[in-house]
Amino acid sequence: MSRSDVIQQTLPWQKVLSQAIASPAELLQQLQLPQSLLADANISSELFALRVPEPFLRRIRPGDPNDPLLLQVLPLQAEQQKISGYVTDPLQEADANHRDGLIHKYNGRVLLILTGACAINCRYCFRRHFPYQDNRLGPEQWQSVLDYIEADQGISEVIFSGGDPLAVPDSRLRKMIADLEQIPHLRRLRIHTRLPVMIPQRVTPELLDILQNSRLKTVMVLHSNHANEIDDEVREAIRLLRRADVQMLNQAVLLRGINNSVAVLKTLSESLFDAGVLPYYLFVFDPVEGAAHFDISDADAQRLMSQLQGELPGYLVPKLAREIPGRNAKTLLPVDSQPL
Numbered sequence: 100m101s102r103s104d105v106i107q108q109t110l111p112w113q114k115v116l117s118q119a120i121a122s123p124a125e126l127l128q129q130l131q132l133p134q135s136l137l138a139d140a141n142i143s144s145e146l147f148a149l150r151v152p153e154p155f156l157r158r159i160r161p162g163d164p165n166d167p168l169l170l171q172v173l174p175l176q177a178e179q180q181k182i183s184g185y186v187t188d189p190l191q192e193a194d195a196n197h198r199d200g201l202i203h204k205y206n207g208r209v210l211l212i213l214t215g216a217c218a219i220n221c222r223y224c225f226r227r228h229f230p231y232q233d234n235r236l237g238p239e240q241w242q243s244v245l246d247y248i249e250a251d252q253g254i255s256e257v258i259f260s261g262g263d264p265l266a267v268p269d270s271r272l273r274k275m276i277a278d279l280e281q282i283p284h285l286r287r288l289r290i291h292t293r294l295p296v297m298i299p300q301r302v303t304p305e306l307l308d309i310l311q312n313s314r315l316k317t318v319m320v321l322h323s324n325h326a327n328e329i330d331d332e333v334r335e336a337i338r339l340l341r342r343a344d345v346q347m348l349n350q351a352v353l354l355r356g357i358n359n360s361v362a363v364l365k366t367l368s369e370s371l372f373d374a375g376v377l378p379y380y381l382f383v384f385d386p387v388e389g390a391a392h393f394d395i396s397d398a399d400a401q402r403l404m405s406q407l408q409g410e411l412p413g414y415l416v417p418k419l420a421r422e423i424p425g426r427n428a429k430t431l432l433p434v435d436s437q438p439l
């Protein structure tokens with residue numbers, strides 16, 4: 100089998116997406132996990148639905164309730180606790196929601212919410228309470244978004260976000276990108292997505308054709324938090340994207356119990372680089388309601404990064420950052436070098 104057959108021999112991505120596990124009982128049964136987890140998983144999945152696609156499921160160790168991939172998707176009792184300081188809109192994006200589907204926070208770039216759909220529901224997601232239903236990009240809203248971008252010559256980059264923007268079919272992406280290409284001052288398209296990691300067959304020949312032939316320079320920012328997420332199929336998807344001239348970066352979130360150790364972060368950076376992806380950001384946790392159990396203090400995060408700097412060349416160390424509402428850029432957290 101040639102390398103490119105690895106992806107093509109599996110089901111179409113839409114089918115894999117539609118067959119994602121949504122029932123806590125099925126998740127526990129497939130992974131041979133104790134039934135004692137079920138009652139709370141049912142309650143917490145009412146707060147934020149469970150969704151686990153099959154390719155990700157395959158990478159979780161059966162029988163291990165502490166598996167770092169499982170902990171990203173399993174609804175736990177801790178989500179039911181309301182803790183002061185953890186809110187539904189931690190980034191206060193509602194204030195920057197200038198048009199339906201458009202968020203304009205930073206100079207020079209706008210973020211478009213293409214869809215509320217995701218391939219996976221990450222329990223720590225800062226948009227787990229986002230009002231996607233108010234941000235549908237129908238034809239009228241899309242024209243309004245285009246008018247907004249066209250009227251501001253200072254905008255040079257459009258960011259496709261969501262949800263997961265690659266949950267949108269290729270035909271619609273092609274039309275949207277073609278419309279954006281008509282705006283002369285746009286230079287770059289950035290796509291923030293977890294889909295090539297969750298369902299590698301999402302990297303279809305049509306998607307590659309669209310990206311390779313766009314006049315906009317394309318950057319794809321993957322979201323992977325742990326090296327166990329990156330298997331041969333993911334590596335193949337990344338190889339195809341790179342071959343289509345897509346610049347590949349990764350952003351991760353620092354999460355208690357999942358990747359808050361130097362060894363795990365080091366392996367993640369090295370695995371990403373082996374696959375052709377540069378580690379870009381490591382975000383400290385955004386204080387979203389229902390996910391406080393993932394949080395790590397800034398001091399611990401900075402200590403970890405300081406140690407990581409001692410283990411890796413600089414280009415493999417992601418920037419430790421946080422988004423602070425109202426600021427005009429991400430805020431980098433200072434990281435000391437290790438004492439000699």
Ligand code: SF4
Nearest residue numbers: 217220221224262293
């Ligand atoms: S894929 Fe991204 S937007 Fe979707 S739930 Fe996960 S973190 Fe949130």
